[in-house]
Amino acid sequence: MKELILFVLGGVGGFLLHTIAMKVSFKQRAIENKIKVFDSLIGTWVQMRNFIYAHHTGYPMQEVPPEMARQFDQMYGQSQQLIGEAILVCEDDGLTREINSLNEQMYRTGWHNLDLKQANATMEQIKQDALVLIGRMRH
Numbered sequence: 001m002k003e004l005i006l007f008v009l010g011g012v013g014g015f016l017l018h019t020i021a022m023k024v025s026f027k028q029r030a031i032e033n034k035i036k037v038f039d040s041l042i043g044t045w046v047q048m049r050n051f052i053y054a055h056h057t058g059y060p061m062q063e064v065p066p067e068m069a070r071q072f073d074q075m076y077g078q079s080q081q082l083i084g085e086a087i088l089v090c091e092d093d094g095l096t097r098e099i100n101s102l103n104e105q106m107y108r109t110g111w112h113n114l115d116l117k118q119a120n121a122t123m124e125q126i127k128q129d130a131l132v133l134i135g136r137m138r139h
Helices: 002-055 066-089 093-108 116-138
Strands: none
Touching: 002 066, 002 093, 002 116, 066 093, 093 116
């Protein structure tokens, strides 16, 4: 009888230990996925910023050359894909809405209509907003 009780207690203890280990492992993978998605998203924002400055003439333009528009659209599409992934891994819906809003602001700003001074001021505001979001991503 004593052996049977010890066997049952060992089985229950082993099950609980296995369950706790699986929860810790799942939580660690969830954190790693968030880090990967947020890191990729920030990298895409930096690429978009660099693309804007690399192709800005310093003066307002009437229209953007089609190849430049296509490349910028591809970066935007990549960032939207990453935002979709962020929505899946992040529990904070407000954070993902703000991330999407910042991304839309970066994409929809008519950079070609701005002179360099205006573009710098707009980009600086976007960077400040991004830094606040990145702080929230950390938590």
